Amino acid sequence: MALESRYADDPDTAALFRRLVELPEGPGRERLRGEIICAWLPMAHRLAARYRDRGETLEDLRQVAALGLVNAVDRYDPERTRAFASFAVPTITGEIKRHFRDRMWSVHVPRRVQDLRNVLRRAAAELAAAGTQPSLARIAEHTGLTEVEVRQGGEALHGFTALSIDAEASVGGSGVLLCDSLGTVDGAYDLVLDREAARPGLRNLAEREKRVLYLRFFAGMTQSAIASELGVSQMHVSRLISDSCRRIREEAAREPGRRKTTRDTARPRPV
Secondary structure, three states: OOOOOOOOOOOHHHHHHHHHHOOOOOOHHHHHHHHHHHHHHHHHHHHOOOOOOOOHHHHHHHOOOOOOOHHHHHOOOOOOOOOHHHHHHHHHHHHHHHHHHHHHHOOOOHHHHHHHHHHHHHHHHHHHOOOOOOOOHHHHHHHHHHHHHHHHHHHHHHOOOOOOOOOOOOOOOOOOHHHHHOOOOHHHHHHHHHHHHHHHHHHHOOOHHHHHHHHOOOOOHHHHHHHHHHHHHHHHHHHHHHHHHHHHHHHHOHHHOOOOOOOHOOOOOOO
């Protein structure tokens, strides 16, 4: 990859870097380090400006580029690399690209899937340049990935931005919002609440009353069949069911702290 060409106003800091390497840790070295960073900051801002209008403010991009510049200054070895610009530019652009990769996703996408997204985008461009339709199967063959991995990478292509649930589900001004098409109310939730509310009342019923309710509402037996099994009249079974249901409803309507249990009612009274 071609490196950044030098601008006319790029500072000549070769001598400063040689001094920086020789100085021990201390205030003097920190002042010289800060001088070098300030000298190259315009170059970092130029690199940041290349990535404007991609969903991030220019000020934030400049801060990221400045961080990359600081890392470049701290890691630069004038004995190994002739020009600082040739070392700093890849370091700064890499920091900016990492910022977009790790910080700009409005939906959390695992790093593995992010990498699949990049592979998929390159493969689709290569196939399109060769005049081949980039279908799922052809991309999988071209990259050596499975079709499942290609599908995951394709889904990640839309992970930078999230669609509001208040947006219209279709174009054309239909007025139907996306939230109106995302699932329905599950009646099982109400059933769970009802069962929990009825649990204290059921616990306080006598065994015979519990059996009558079980046979009627869980075993599906008629009142006449229950009466025959218990050896009582059908009218008596009807009264047991009505009275038991009434007591369960009353118990469910009470505040939790005021409910009585069978143990409380069976406790002997003080003399």
